[in-house]
Amino acid sequence: MSSDATPDPYNNPVAFGQRVQIYRNRRGMTREQLAGLLGHHSSWVKKIETGTMRMPRLPEILRLAEVLRVRRLNDLVGDVSAEPHTDLFLGPGHDRLAAVRAALTTYPAPGIREAPTQTYMRAALDAAWAARHEAPNHRETLGTLLPGLIRDAQLSVRQADTGADRRSALILQAETFALAQFFVAYQPDPSLLWRVAERGMAAAQESEDLHAIGVASWLSAQAHRDSGPGHYDEADDVVTQALRLLEPGLEDAPLDVQAITGALRVEAGLTAAKRRQTGSAWGWWDRADRISRQLPPSYFHRVTSFSRAVMGAHSVTVAVELRAGGESVRQANQAEADAIPSRPRRARHRIEQARAYYLDGQQETALATLEQAHAAAPETVRYNGYARSIVLEETTSRMPDRRQRASQLAVDIGLLAA
Structure with a gap:
């Protein structure tokens, strides 16, 4: 799948050696300390963690799990479909x-x-x-x-x-x-x-029903866009057809129809941002924002989360998808997450803020923001490919504190169970 597709949280399974390293970092151990407890030299641990040595035999794995205090064996070994006894391990999902x-x-x-x-x-x-x-x-x-x-x-x-x-x-x-x-x-x-x-x-x-068609089109456009650049045209087509149906009567339409029209305009903007079309992306955002400002301040569309409060979150995503580091951070700093009433949508906004900070080289802030997202809605972080990618990358950071925090977050979001 293209790198521009939404990251699949299961596309990059965590290798056994990296799992050992994550749990070791979580325990605050050096390689020498872990090796001493196992009766090995530190070079043995290094070879395991870097993947230059094959996964050890089961007795050694059990000893590793005991020393690292891993509660479930499959958290340590991950997907062992190429190994015997595969019926002992569950796949992700x-x-x-x-x-x-x-x-x-x-x-x-x-x-x-x-x-x-x-x-x-x-x-x-x-x-x-x-x-x-x-x-x-x-x-x-x-x-x-x-x-x-x-x-x-x-x-x-x-x-x-x-x-x-x-x-x-x-x-x-x-x-x-x-x-x-x-x-x-x-x-x-x-x-x-x-x-x-x-x-x-x-x-x-x-x-x-106009509203039902709009919602189905919004969901279909997301599915197409998340599949990568080869499906961007289909995402645009779905949105264009829906807007042709909805926009002619927009002035007198019920609030839900106005909101789904705004949400579809956002989708068009996000696809344009994926294509790096800056003017078109922000143009669609502006058109959506005009609808949001006509809605009551407390209005919140329960399917799309479209509202005045969520437009700031969308601005962060547009900037991130355009790979505009400074602008994405500026948008992230001014977008208020607490105003979003939905916990999973609030957590998703935090993830987008973390992407902005990470894009700008602010890894510490990105990790702290992902921790906030996890506090709001753990499952949103667990099944989000962007969040998992940042956490996985930071588990190998050269900075001990970042490595420790990322390792703890990797365990908290169930990254090792995938």
């Missing part, structure tokens, strides 16, 4: 991914049970969005709720009695798929992400 995948790939028979009322579905989705924005570990929250919501949404569409009821059910189903996409994004199953995005778009288009 959220614990609830299998249940969500099963719900998305299983189609209940129409008569299995009566579908819940649309009033119930609306209330259930409202509660799910609220829980998602309030939860520090939003994937755990969504993973618990989604299997039931997905099956209920399917039944609601199948059992709709009239055309109007079916359109309403399709709107709810499209929103359920939007919620699901936040869970499956950055999980180790790209085909599932595309399945969710496509089914969400199909449901939205069949409903003929």
Whole structure:
């Protein structure tokens, strides 16, 4: 995948030697101290950590885990698919991914049970969005709720009695798929992400609801752009088609339609920034900002997070994607994270600030900002490829303090379990 694609948190697994080094740094040990406890010379530890020596045999690995106080063996050895006993180790991915995948790939028979009322579905989705924005570990929250919501949404569409009821059910189903996409994004199953995005778009288009179509287009554009430069044209096409549909009636449109229009303009700007098109990127940001200023100060779009408060966060991302180090830091310093009501979106903003500082050579500040992101929403950091890349890079820093902090953060975000 191109280097301009959003980093896949699973694309660069941590080597065994680097895991040893991370845990050693976390314990505050020198190579000499670790070697002494193991009955080896420090050169043995160096060869292990630099990868010039093959992974030792199981008794030695168990002794390493004991000395380094590693609680789970697979945290130390990582992906050992090329080694024996692979059934003892789990691959990466959220614990609830299998249940969500099963719900998305299983189609209940129409008569299995009566579908819940649309009033119930609306209330259930409202509660799910609220829980998602309030939860520090939003994937755990969504993973618990989604299997039931997905099956209920399917039944609601199948059992709709009239055309109007079916359109309403399709709107709810499209929103359920939007919620699901936040869970499956950055999980180790790209085909599932595309399945969710496509089914969400199909449901939205069949409903003929402008807001639903806008949301599905926003999610589809993100999926295309995150796949790298070869998909930027598709991202632009999706956004262009949606804006052609939404913009003619924008002046009299409901708030949610105005907001999704603004969010789509942001997406166009982010894709332009990925292409290093400075004028176009900031032009789209300005057009989106004009919409945000027309919204009530407290308004917050629950799918896209579009609001007055989030425009500062978008400005940081635009500057970072343009590789403008000084400008990205200026934007990062003036963008207020605490004004964003969603915990995962607030954490994502902190990650973007960390990217800005790292781009500008401020590694200490970047690490401190990632620690703030982790405090706000640990799962957001754990499944973000940019955050993981910075942490992994800093575990090999020549500065002992940075190396120690990065090693601790690597453990905190579960980097070693991947």
